[in-house]
Amino acid sequence: MTLPIDPAQLDEDDIGVKRTTLEMSHEDAIEHVREVFTDAGFGIPSEFSPSELLNEKVDADRDPYYVLGACNPAIADRALDASDNRMGGLFPCNVVIWEEEPGVQTVYHVSIMRIARLVGMAPDGDTMADIIEDTGELADEAFEAL
Numbered sequence: 001m002t003l004p005i006d007p008a009q010l011d012e013d014d015i016g017v018k019r020t021t022l023e024m025s026h027e028d029a030i031e032h033v034r035e036v037f038t039d040a041g042f043g044i045p046s047e048f049s050p051s052e053l054l055n056e057k058v059d060a061d062r063d064p065y066y067v068l069g070a071c072n073p074a075i076a077d078r079a080l081d082a083s084d085n086r087m088g089g090l091f092p093c094n095v096v097i098w099e100e101e102p103g104v105q106t107v108y109h110v111s112i113m114r115i116a117r118l119v120g121m122a123p124d125g126d127t128m129a130d131i132i133e134d135t136g137e138l139a140d141e142a143f144e145a146l
Contacts, residue, residue, distance in 0.1 A: 005118055014118065016111025016136060018143045021104060022097075026064040029097050029105035033146065034068055037095060040142035042070035045092055064099040072138060079113060079131050083122040090116055093135070107146060109139060 022029045034044055046069035054060035069092035079087040090112040098106050113132045116122040122131075 004120060010118070014114065016109075016114040016132075016139070018109045018139055020107050020143055020146050021100070022107060022146065023104055025103065026066070026097065026099045026105055029107070030066050030068070033095060033097055033107055036145045037068065037070050037142045040145065041072050041138050042093070042142070043073065044068050045071055051098075064097075066097045068095045068097070069093070070095050072135070075131060075135055075138075078127075079116075079122065082127045082131060083116060086121045087112070087116055089121065093139075107143075109143075111135060111139070 022032065024032065034047075038044065047067060049064070049066050051060070051062035051065040054062050071092040076087075076091060093109070093112050095107065095109045098108070100106055111132065113122065113128070113135050117124055117128055117132065122128045
């Protein structure tokens with residue numbers, strides 16, 4: 001399979017990487033991130049712990065790792081319209097929290113809107129550019145508040 005883009009040519013800005021470190025317990029970090037993203041205009045329609053699942057199912061011995069599926073309904077609706085419903089394949093916008101060491105958590109997010117445009121799931125026009133700008137502002141607000 002040939003990729004439609006050369007990943008080596010992309011940098012973190014191209015896919016909207018946001019990352020920060022929190023000095024608190026893993027459980028406190030999950031609660032804090034959930035609260036901050038909710039305050040920034042995101043709902044959290046899904047969440048789960050891959051580490052718990054993998055540790056239980058395949059004895060993976062993973063450190064704490066948690067996924068919050070964040071979604072701003074108004075922007076999600078616009079993105080579905082702009083992408084002929086294909087954006088739903090990437091919903092929700094995940095924010096992950098993993099434990100680097102006890103008391104130190106990394107919070108990480110990539111822009112599914114940017115990624116969808118890069119791989120051709122969403123158009124490269126003004127409508128999608130506006131959606132990317134709007135979601136970027138919301139994510140910036142949340143990460144600044146973390």
